[in-house]
Amino acid sequence: MNKIQVNRWKDQLFKIWGIGCTLVGLILLVLFIGDILIDGIMRIDWGFVMNLPSRKAEKSGIYTALMGSLWILALTTIIAFPIGVAAAIYLEEYAKKGRFSALLEINISNLAGVPSIIYGLLGLEVFVRILNLGASVLAGSLTLSLLILPIIIVATRESIKAVPSTIRDASYALGASKWQTIWNQILPASSGGILTGVILSLSRAVGETAPLIVVGALAYVPFAPSNPMEEFSVLPIQIFNWISRPQHGFIENAAAAIIILLLVTFMMNAVAVYYRNKWQKKWN
Amino acid sequence: MELVAEKNTKNFTMNKESEQESKTKISIKNARVWYGDFEAVKGISMDIKPNSVTAFIGPSGCGKSTFLRLFNRMNDYIDGFRMEGKIKIDGTNIYNKKIHVEELRKEVGMVFQKPNPFPKSIYENVAYGLKIQGISDKKVLDSRVEKALRQADLWEEVKDDLKKSALALSGGQQQRLCIARTLAVEPSIILMDEPTSALDPISTAKIENLIFGLKEKYTIIIVTHNMQQASRISDYTAFFYIGELVEYSKTKTLFTKPEKKRTENYITGRFG
């Protein structure tokens, strides 16, 4: 009897502690967002989104940075998605399980944990200098692609692994080749998981600053890039730049830009969650 | 008159039967299988007759499923799998290097323990095997899908919801769908690995009826843990024990007068 009561009491205690921990995170987030909203919400209007950067805070807009971010996003997706998924398929379906694949696996997991600035340095050397791409959108995208590849690979492998082996067996037993099985059964069945992983990794890429600064993204670009070889800026760099200015108007601008950046990442996360739910439903 | 006619047909079927007995669909010579160091199948030789149902029985881990999966080479992808010996289907060694596994599997279909429809529509499930062969003519697909579903005794139940997800069907229907999917490819051999172990008695009875009907056109090999199922539906029964074939004979003999003591003990439930 006593023992049961002690256990219940422990249970309650842990529950309260858990609620506390959750609240800490939540409250901080709410405070932060609230603060940003108070500072910046009034600044957001169509002009703020469409204006080019300017020396005067009131006239400045985020158009070039937003376009830069979208360019980066699009190119990174185009580069990282097929490579990441293909690598994952190879590792999961084709590679013989052995020491070599185990080594690859550990390295990929480790790569996911390498600080982003290191990727920036790699990008600077390989893409900007050796391949002579300059401080272009393409160089930035390639660098970010490297950054998110491990995440995409891990996420894709996980969702391929989650496809029941019975589906594989059924497909093989009907005379399907490996490729037919992957293309017709495994990829469709794991697409939800793969998309979730890709979107989450992209929303991380959108927020990255350090590697892009190293690669050479500029704080001030007069025009939105019109092709992959042009110079560019992205939202986080714009925000960083504005915050470092002394004038109060730029602080407001930064807050407003943060709201826009948050909106973009939240939207991407929402899409990811939607796909994940849809995918889970399919199997249950 | 009628009596005479009946007599004639009887004679005919008897001839057919004796003809069948001399034929062999699958011939296995000294098959051995290893998974790494573990010897799962220890040198089995047997001949399987065409247009008959052969049941594989034996306690769990006796190698009967592994043995069954040799016939459509489903063990090939398993790590550490190694095999020796010869398996001939219609006289062709299926482990010959020149044999395309994909072609073999069109000839040797398989139905699994748990119903495993693809998370697609009923129609897509049945048409899958045909589509991967490159058949895309809608008319051909439609007619083969209908034929297969009819053969699997599922057509009447699903003909109005072919577009519905296969996962919405009941377990028994799903398993019949899996049989239809296999039949659509028009194999000559169907392997069944405990096809009713996850089903209720009524669904089981339906599948058993189905197997009985399919015997006419196909050679069926079924692994089962249900002794009565083996005795009900099979013509021949093979009893496996720890990777060895202990006894293989006509079902009616094996279940009434087994030759080996071990077989007798197993079928009467004296060891499991």
Place this chain on the structure above:
Amino acid sequence: MENANHQKELLNQAGLEMMSLCISQLEKATEAYLNNDVDLAEEVIYTEAHVNALDIYIEKNCERYMALYTPVATDLRFVIAILKINIDLERIGDHAYGISKYVVEDETKTPEHLIKVLQFEKMHATIRDMFEDIMDAFENENVKSARKVFKKDKILDAINSEAFSVIEAEIKKDTGIIGKALQLSSIIKKYERVGDLIKNIAEEIIFYKKAELIKHKGNKK
């Protein structure tokens, strides 16, 4: 499985009980006939109800065993054998009952010489012998003992086939014994049938143990 074995053992016990009961019924009926013991005959008639009850008990339990444990191979042959042996034994019981009825209905003693010329004593001894064999065959699952009864049954057949002409001759000598002679003739016929039933039981035991049907094999030759 233990339960199934237990049920099988219960059936076996009931079969044994039925066998010893029917054997003792026939023994008592014969004794009552030879000694003109009406009381003993009454006892046999009274005990017939017990035989019938046991018969029903065995039949029901065989059915139950088959339905619940779906026996195959040796188990299946066992229950089939028990079922058939039970029927045979019940018939032997019926014959004992019939003989006892004669004793009760007709209290006069059968003339000694009639019994002698018809070799009834020899018949009785042979049946007793066969009972011993079949009891051993059943109890110890002894196929050798079961096989012994076929030869002995031939003795019964021979006596039975002679009986008709012997009785005819006796009646011609002394018409006063007609009633008694006919009675004894019918008892001899019953004995001959009991012999056949024991033979059947032996066949069942051999079928159970060896899975071979020996029934009707002789006819084909």
